Amino acid sequence: MTIPKSAIFADLHIHSNYCGNLSKKGDVLKLAGLAGKKGLGLLGTGDLTNRRWREILYSETCESDGLQWAEGRSGPARGSPPTADEFPFVLSMEVCCSDKSHHVVLIPDRDCAKTLFSKLAKVGKIEKMGRPFLHFGSRALLETCLGTDKKIEVIPAHVWTPHFGMFGEGVHYGSLEEAFGDLAGRIHAVETGLSSDPEMNRRMAFLNARTIVSFSDAHSHSLARLGREATAMKKVKSYSGVISQIRKNSILGTVEVFPAFGKYHLDGHRNCGVSLAPADSLKTGNLCPECSKRLTLGVEHRIEELQSRAAGRTKKPYVTTLPIPEIVSAALGVGAGTAKAERIQEKFISAFGSELSALLFAPEEELARVDPAVGRAIAACRRGKVAIDAGYDSVYGKVKFVS
Ligand SMILES: [Zn+2]
Ligand SMILES: [Zn+2]
Ligand SMILES: [Zn+2]
Incomplete structure:
Protein backbone atom coordinates (compact mmCIF):
# COMPACT_ATOMS: atom_id res chain seq x y z
CA MET A 1 0.00 0.00 0.00
CA THR A 2 1.38 3.36 -0.95
CA ILE A 3 0.17 6.93 -0.81
CA PRO A 4 -1.44 7.74 -4.17
CA LYS A 5 -0.08 10.60 -6.24
CA SER A 6 -3.56 12.14 -6.26
CA ALA A 7 -3.39 12.75 -2.49
CA ILE A 8 -3.09 16.21 -1.05
CA PHE A 9 -0.84 16.70 1.96
CA ALA A 10 -2.26 18.51 4.97
CA ASP A 11 -0.32 20.16 7.77
CA LEU A 12 -2.89 21.19 10.36
CA HIS A 13 -0.60 21.91 13.31
CA ILE A 14 1.57 24.94 12.73
CA HIS A 15 2.19 28.19 14.55
CA SER A 16 2.16 31.74 13.27
CA ASN A 17 4.97 34.25 13.37
CA TYR A 18 2.74 36.36 15.57
CA CYS A 19 3.17 35.20 19.11
CA GLY A 20 5.38 38.25 19.64
CA ASN A 21 4.80 41.64 18.06
CA LEU A 22 5.56 40.84 14.48
CA SER A 23 2.79 41.03 11.98
CA LYS A 24 2.91 42.03 8.39
CA LYS A 25 0.38 42.26 5.67
CA GLY A 26 0.88 39.75 2.91
CA ASP A 27 2.06 36.95 5.15
CA VAL A 28 -0.86 34.67 4.40
CA LEU A 29 0.07 34.66 0.73
CA LYS A 30 3.71 34.05 1.61
CA LEU A 31 2.71 31.13 3.78
CA ALA A 32 0.50 29.68 1.04
CA GLY A 33 3.44 30.06 -1.37
CA LEU A 34 5.77 28.17 0.97
CA ALA A 35 3.17 25.45 1.45
CA GLY A 36 2.93 25.06 -2.34
CA LYS A 37 6.71 24.69 -2.64
CA LYS A 38 6.68 22.07 0.09
CA GLY A 39 3.92 20.17 -1.74
CA LEU A 40 1.17 20.80 0.81
CA GLY A 41 -2.42 21.27 -0.34
CA LEU A 42 -3.98 22.27 2.98
CA LEU A 43 -2.71 24.14 6.03
CA GLY A 44 -4.02 24.83 9.49
CA THR A 45 -3.89 28.52 10.30
CA GLY A 46 -2.44 27.90 13.76
CA ASP A 47 -2.66 30.43 16.59
CA LEU A 48 -6.20 31.50 15.78
CA THR A 49 -6.85 33.00 19.23
CA ASN A 50 -4.09 35.53 18.58
CA ARG A 51 -6.02 38.63 17.57
CA ARG A 52 -3.33 40.17 15.35
CA TRP A 53 -2.82 36.99 13.34
CA ARG A 54 -6.56 36.43 13.10
CA GLU A 55 -7.16 39.94 11.76
CA ILE A 56 -4.52 39.51 9.08
CA LEU A 57 -5.78 36.07 8.21
CA TYR A 58 -9.41 37.14 7.92
CA SER A 59 -8.49 40.15 5.81
CA GLU A 60 -6.40 38.09 3.41
CA THR A 61 -8.65 35.05 2.99
CA CYS A 62 -12.23 34.32 2.03
CA GLU A 63 -14.39 31.77 3.79
CA SER A 64 -16.13 29.13 1.72
CA ASP A 65 -17.71 26.01 3.25
CA GLY A 66 -15.60 26.52 6.36
CA LEU A 67 -12.25 26.69 4.58
CA GLN A 68 -10.31 29.94 4.36
CA TRP A 69 -9.02 30.53 0.85
CA ALA A 70 -5.94 32.67 0.45
CA GLU A 71 -6.44 35.16 -2.31
CA GLY A 72 -5.23 34.51 -5.80
CA ARG A 73 -3.29 37.21 -7.56
CA SER A 74 -6.34 39.39 -8.03
CA GLY A 75 -7.30 39.47 -4.36
CA PRO A 76 -10.03 37.65 -2.44
CA ALA A 77 -12.97 36.97 -4.69
CA ARG A 78 -15.63 37.79 -2.13
CA GLY A 79 -18.69 35.64 -2.42
CA SER A 80 -17.52 33.69 -5.45
CA PRO A 81 -16.36 30.08 -5.35
CA PRO A 82 -12.63 29.45 -4.78
CA THR A 83 -10.48 29.33 -7.90
CA ALA A 84 -7.55 27.09 -8.76
CA ASP A 85 -4.89 29.58 -7.69
CA GLU A 86 -6.34 29.99 -4.22
CA PHE A 87 -4.99 28.03 -1.27
CA PRO A 88 -7.15 26.58 1.55
CA PHE A 89 -6.58 26.89 5.30
CA VAL A 90 -8.45 25.25 8.17
CA LEU A 91 -9.05 27.46 11.21
CA SER A 92 -6.86 25.92 13.87
CA MET A 93 -4.94 26.47 17.06
CA GLU A 94 -3.11 24.59 19.78
CA VAL A 95 -3.99 25.03 23.42
CA CYS A 96 -2.33 23.95 26.65
CA CYS A 97 -4.75 22.67 29.30
CA SER A 98 -4.19 22.81 33.06
CA ASP A 99 -3.23 19.11 33.03
CA LYS A 100 -0.33 20.26 30.77
CA SER A 101 -1.68 18.40 27.72
CA HIS A 102 -1.44 20.13 24.37
CA HIS A 103 -4.32 19.73 21.93
CA VAL A 104 -4.84 20.86 18.36
CA VAL A 105 -8.33 22.31 17.84
CA LEU A 106 -9.89 22.50 14.36
CA ILE A 107 -12.76 24.97 14.00
CA PRO A 108 -15.57 24.78 11.39
CA ASP A 109 -15.92 28.49 10.58
CA ARG A 110 -15.36 32.07 11.72
CA ASP A 111 -18.68 32.39 13.55
CA CYS A 112 -17.94 29.27 15.52
CA ALA A 113 -14.45 30.61 16.38
CA LYS A 114 -16.05 33.75 17.76
CA THR A 115 -18.43 31.82 20.02
CA LEU A 116 -15.72 29.42 21.18
CA PHE A 117 -13.26 32.21 21.98
CA SER A 118 -15.87 34.07 24.06
CA LYS A 119 -16.01 30.94 26.22
CA LEU A 120 -12.26 30.30 26.30
CA ALA A 121 -11.58 33.93 27.27
CA LYS A 122 -13.14 33.10 30.64
CA VAL A 123 -10.49 30.49 31.37
CA GLY A 124 -7.36 32.03 29.89
CA LYS A 125 -5.68 35.05 28.34
CA ILE A 126 -6.17 34.02 24.77
CA GLU A 127 -5.95 37.13 22.58
CA LYS A 128 -2.21 37.76 22.67
CA MET A 129 -1.11 34.18 22.77
CA GLY A 130 -0.24 31.80 20.00
CA ARG A 131 -0.82 28.75 22.15
CA PRO A 132 -2.93 29.88 25.10
CA PHE A 133 -2.84 28.27 28.52
CA LEU A 134 -6.37 27.40 29.67
CA HIS A 135 -7.27 27.05 33.32
CA PHE A 136 -9.19 23.85 32.78
CA GLY A 137 -8.38 20.26 31.95
CA SER A 138 -8.57 18.23 28.75
CA ARG A 139 -12.09 16.93 29.41
CA ALA A 140 -13.43 20.43 30.09
CA LEU A 141 -11.84 21.65 26.86
CA LEU A 142 -13.53 18.90 24.88
CA GLU A 143 -16.86 19.48 26.61
CA THR A 144 -16.69 23.23 25.87
CA CYS A 145 -15.77 22.60 22.23
CA LEU A 146 -18.56 20.06 21.69
CA GLY A 147 -21.02 22.31 23.52
CA THR A 148 -20.14 25.08 21.06
CA ASP A 149 -20.29 23.06 17.85
CA LYS A 150 -20.12 19.31 17.33
CA LYS A 151 -18.02 19.86 14.22
CA ILE A 152 -15.08 21.16 16.29
CA GLU A 153 -12.34 18.53 16.31
CA VAL A 154 -9.96 18.17 19.26
CA ILE A 155 -6.78 16.21 18.45
CA PRO A 156 -4.32 15.46 21.26
CA ALA A 157 -0.97 16.84 20.05
CA HIS A 158 2.43 15.09 19.90
CA VAL A 159 0.98 12.57 22.35
CA TRP A 160 4.24 10.91 23.43
CA THR A 161 6.55 13.86 24.03
CA PRO A 162 7.75 14.14 27.63
CA HIS A 163 6.54 17.68 28.15
CA PHE A 164 2.95 18.42 27.12
CA GLY A 165 2.17 15.18 25.28
CA MET A 166 -0.77 13.53 27.04
CA PHE A 167 0.83 10.07 27.22
CA GLY A 168 4.36 11.44 27.69
CA GLU A 169 6.47 11.17 30.82
CA GLY A 170 5.47 14.60 32.16
CA VAL A 171 1.68 14.44 31.77
CA HIS A 172 1.50 10.68 32.14
CA TYR A 173 -2.04 9.72 31.17
CA GLY A 174 -2.26 6.02 30.43
CA SER A 175 -5.24 6.15 28.08
CA LEU A 176 -7.67 8.56 26.43
CA GLU A 177 -10.28 7.61 29.04
CA GLU A 178 -8.05 8.84 31.87
CA ALA A 179 -7.88 12.26 30.26
CA PHE A 180 -11.32 12.64 28.71
CA GLY A 181 -13.45 10.32 30.86
CA ASP A 182 -16.89 9.66 29.41
CA LEU A 183 -16.10 11.87 26.42
CA ALA A 184 -13.08 9.83 25.25
CA GLY A 185 -15.17 8.42 22.41
CA ARG A 186 -15.32 11.92 20.92
CA ILE A 187 -11.57 11.87 20.30
CA HIS A 188 -11.15 10.48 16.80
CA ALA A 189 -7.46 11.05 16.14
CA VAL A 190 -4.12 11.52 17.85
CA GLU A 191 -1.02 13.25 16.50
CA THR A 192 2.14 11.12 16.59
CA GLY A 193 4.71 13.90 17.03
CA LEU A 194 8.13 13.70 15.38
CA SER A 195 9.63 11.13 17.74
CA SER A 196 7.05 8.41 17.10
CA ASP A 197 5.52 6.88 13.98
CA PRO A 198 2.26 5.05 13.21
CA GLU A 199 3.81 1.66 13.88
CA MET A 200 4.81 2.67 17.40
CA ASN A 201 1.32 4.03 18.03
CA ARG A 202 -0.28 0.85 16.75
CA ARG A 203 1.37 -0.98 19.63
CA MET A 204 -1.31 0.60 21.83
CA ALA A 205 -4.55 -1.38 21.71
CA PHE A 206 -6.38 1.65 23.11
CA LEU A 207 -5.54 3.60 19.95
CA ASN A 208 -6.97 0.85 17.73
CA ALA A 209 -10.07 2.72 16.71
CA ARG A 210 -8.29 6.04 16.25
CA THR A 211 -6.87 7.80 13.24
CA ILE A 212 -3.14 8.41 13.52
CA VAL A 213 -2.29 11.81 12.04
CA SER A 214 0.99 13.63 11.54
CA PHE A 215 1.66 17.34 11.32
CA SER A 216 4.80 19.46 11.54
CA ASP A 217 4.22 21.60 14.66
CA ALA A 218 6.33 24.19 12.81
CA HIS A 219 7.10 27.20 14.96
CA SER A 220 8.25 29.31 12.06
CA HIS A 221 6.95 29.90 8.59
CA SER A 222 9.87 28.29 6.86
CA LEU A 223 10.32 25.65 4.22
CA ALA A 224 12.63 23.77 6.57
CA ARG A 225 9.87 23.25 9.12
CA LEU A 226 6.49 23.31 7.36
CA GLY A 227 5.18 19.92 6.35
CA ARG A 228 8.14 17.94 7.69
CA GLU A 229 5.35 15.62 8.85
CA ALA A 230 1.95 15.69 7.14
CA THR A 231 -1.24 13.74 6.56
CA ALA A 232 -2.25 12.57 3.10
CA MET A 233 -5.92 13.15 2.32
CA LYS A 234 -8.35 13.10 -0.54
CA LYS A 235 -8.77 16.54 -2.06
CA VAL A 236 -11.23 18.69 -0.11
CA LYS A 237 -13.45 21.67 -0.81
CA SER A 238 -14.98 22.05 2.64
CA TYR A 239 -14.23 21.81 6.36
CA SER A 240 -16.59 18.83 6.61
CA GLY A 241 -14.52 17.10 3.94
CA VAL A 242 -11.46 17.44 6.19
CA ILE A 243 -12.98 16.23 9.44
CA SER A 244 -14.95 13.41 7.89
CA GLN A 245 -11.65 11.86 6.70
CA ILE A 246 -10.21 12.27 10.20
CA ARG A 247 -13.34 10.93 11.91
CA LYS A 248 -13.85 7.96 9.58
CA ASN A 249 -10.13 7.18 9.36
CA SER A 250 -10.33 7.50 5.61
CA ILE A 251 -7.09 9.49 5.36
CA LEU A 252 -4.70 8.14 2.73
CA GLY A 253 -1.63 7.86 4.95
CA THR A 254 1.03 9.98 6.61
CA VAL A 255 4.47 11.44 5.96
CA GLU A 256 6.83 10.90 8.88
CA VAL A 257 10.35 11.82 9.75
CA PHE A 258 12.46 8.96 11.10
CA PRO A 259 11.35 8.76 14.76
CA ALA A 260 14.98 8.72 15.94
CA PHE A 261 15.39 12.15 14.30
CA GLY A 262 12.84 13.60 16.77
CA LYS A 263 14.02 15.52 19.80
CA TYR A 264 12.58 13.17 22.38
CA HIS A 265 13.16 9.69 21.02
CA LEU A 266 15.47 8.29 23.69
CA ASP A 267 15.98 9.17 27.37
CA GLY A 268 18.69 11.53 28.50
CA HIS A 269 20.04 14.82 29.77
CA ARG A 270 21.01 17.44 27.24
CA ASN A 271 23.29 19.33 29.63
CA CYS A 272 25.07 16.19 30.79
CA GLY A 273 25.47 14.88 27.22
CA VAL A 274 23.82 11.66 28.35
CA SER A 275 21.53 9.65 26.09
CA LEU A 276 20.22 6.23 27.06
CA ALA A 277 17.96 3.58 25.58
CA PRO A 278 14.97 2.76 27.84
CA ALA A 279 16.50 -0.56 29.00
CA ASP A 280 19.67 1.24 30.14
CA SER A 281 17.72 3.98 31.95
CA LEU A 282 15.83 1.32 33.86
CA LYS A 283 19.14 -0.13 35.10
CA THR A 284 19.94 3.22 36.77
CA GLY A 285 16.41 3.68 38.11
CA ASN A 286 15.82 6.36 35.44
CA LEU A 287 18.48 8.53 37.07
CA CYS A 288 21.25 10.29 35.15
CA PRO A 289 24.65 8.62 35.60
CA GLU A 290 26.29 12.09 35.51
CA CYS A 291 24.17 14.27 37.79
CA SER A 292 21.98 11.66 39.49
CA LYS A 293 18.81 13.62 38.73
CA ARG A 294 15.82 12.05 37.01
CA LEU A 295 16.32 11.64 33.27
CA THR A 296 13.99 13.16 30.71
CA LEU A 297 12.28 9.99 29.56
CA GLY A 298 11.65 9.89 25.84
CA VAL A 299 8.94 8.60 23.58
CA GLU A 300 10.37 5.10 23.17
CA HIS A 301 10.40 4.67 26.94
CA ARG A 302 6.74 5.60 27.41
CA ILE A 303 5.67 3.47 24.47
CA GLU A 304 7.42 0.46 25.98
CA GLU A 305 5.74 1.15 29.32
CA LEU A 306 2.27 1.42 27.84
CA GLN A 307 2.38 -0.95 24.89
CA SER A 308 -0.11 -3.72 24.85
CA ARG A 309 1.36 -5.82 22.04
CA ALA A 310 4.80 -6.20 20.57
CA ALA A 311 4.41 -5.82 16.86
CA GLY A 312 2.71 -2.81 15.37
CA ARG A 313 0.32 -3.51 12.55
CA THR A 314 -0.26 -0.24 10.75
CA LYS A 315 -3.51 0.26 8.96
CA LYS A 316 -2.49 3.11 6.69
CA PRO A 317 0.49 3.54 4.42
CA TYR A 318 3.14 5.91 5.64
CA VAL A 319 6.36 7.24 4.19
CA THR A 320 9.39 7.94 6.31
CA THR A 321 11.65 10.67 5.02
CA LEU A 322 13.51 13.83 6.05
ZN1 LIG B 1 2.55 21.42 21.65
ZN1 LIG C 1 2.49 23.19 18.55
ZN1 LIG D 1 22.21 14.64 34.13
Missing part, protein backbone atom coordinates in the same frame (compact mmCIF):
# COMPACT_ATOMS: atom_id res chain seq x y z
CA PRO A 323 13.45 17.46 4.93
CA ILE A 324 15.83 17.92 1.98
CA PRO A 325 18.19 20.27 3.90
CA GLU A 326 18.70 17.51 6.48
CA ILE A 327 19.45 15.04 3.69
CA VAL A 328 21.89 17.51 2.11
CA SER A 329 23.54 18.03 5.46
CA ALA A 330 24.09 14.32 6.01
CA ALA A 331 25.05 13.58 2.40
CA LEU A 332 27.43 16.49 1.79
CA GLY A 333 28.49 17.48 5.29
CA VAL A 334 27.16 21.04 5.06
CA GLY A 335 24.85 22.55 7.69
CA ALA A 336 21.10 22.08 7.13
CA GLY A 337 20.54 25.81 7.66
CA THR A 338 23.22 26.94 5.18
CA ALA A 339 22.62 28.78 1.90
CA LYS A 340 24.11 25.80 0.04
CA ALA A 341 21.57 23.37 1.55
CA GLU A 342 18.75 25.76 0.65
CA ARG A 343 20.05 26.15 -2.91
CA ILE A 344 20.04 22.40 -3.41
CA GLN A 345 16.56 22.15 -1.90
CA GLU A 346 15.37 24.80 -4.41
CA LYS A 347 16.90 22.82 -7.30
CA PHE A 348 14.85 19.75 -6.36
CA ILE A 349 11.71 21.84 -5.91
CA SER A 350 12.03 23.43 -9.33
CA ALA A 351 12.81 20.07 -10.95
CA PHE A 352 9.82 18.22 -9.47
CA GLY A 353 7.35 20.97 -8.58
CA SER A 354 7.58 20.56 -4.81
CA GLU A 355 9.77 19.08 -2.12
CA LEU A 356 7.33 16.29 -1.25
CA SER A 357 6.97 15.23 -4.86
CA ALA A 358 10.77 14.99 -5.10
CA LEU A 359 11.03 13.06 -1.84
CA LEU A 360 8.10 10.71 -2.42
CA PHE A 361 7.44 10.29 -6.10
CA ALA A 362 10.34 11.35 -8.36
CA PRO A 363 12.08 8.48 -10.27
CA GLU A 364 15.52 7.75 -8.81
CA GLU A 365 17.45 8.37 -12.02
CA GLU A 366 15.86 11.79 -12.33
CA LEU A 367 16.77 12.63 -8.74
CA ALA A 368 20.39 11.77 -9.49
CA ARG A 369 20.35 14.12 -12.48
CA VAL A 370 19.55 17.07 -10.19
CA ASP A 371 22.35 16.23 -7.74
CA PRO A 372 23.97 12.78 -7.75
CA ALA A 373 24.95 12.58 -4.05
CA VAL A 374 21.73 14.09 -2.70
CA GLY A 375 19.64 12.11 -5.20
CA ARG A 376 21.25 8.90 -3.95
CA ALA A 377 20.60 9.96 -0.35
CA ILE A 378 16.89 10.59 -1.10
CA ALA A 379 16.71 7.10 -2.60
CA ALA A 380 18.49 5.70 0.50
CA CYS A 381 15.86 7.42 2.65
CA ARG A 382 13.08 5.69 0.72
CA ARG A 383 14.70 2.33 1.44
CA GLY A 384 15.23 3.20 5.11
CA LYS A 385 19.00 3.02 4.61
CA VAL A 386 19.59 5.64 7.25
CA ALA A 387 21.47 5.48 10.54
CA ILE A 388 20.62 8.04 13.16
CA ASP A 389 22.20 8.94 16.47
CA ALA A 390 18.81 9.23 18.13
CA GLY A 391 17.49 12.49 19.59
CA TYR A 392 16.98 12.94 23.35
CA ASP A 393 16.03 15.68 25.82
CA SER A 394 15.34 18.25 23.05
CA VAL A 395 18.44 17.39 20.98
CA TYR A 396 17.53 16.42 17.39
CA GLY A 397 18.86 13.11 16.08
CA LYS A 398 21.95 13.16 13.83
CA VAL A 399 21.51 11.51 10.44
CA LYS A 400 24.00 9.35 8.54
CA PHE A 401 23.34 7.43 5.35
CA VAL A 402 24.28 3.84 4.85
CA SER A 403 24.41 2.57 1.30
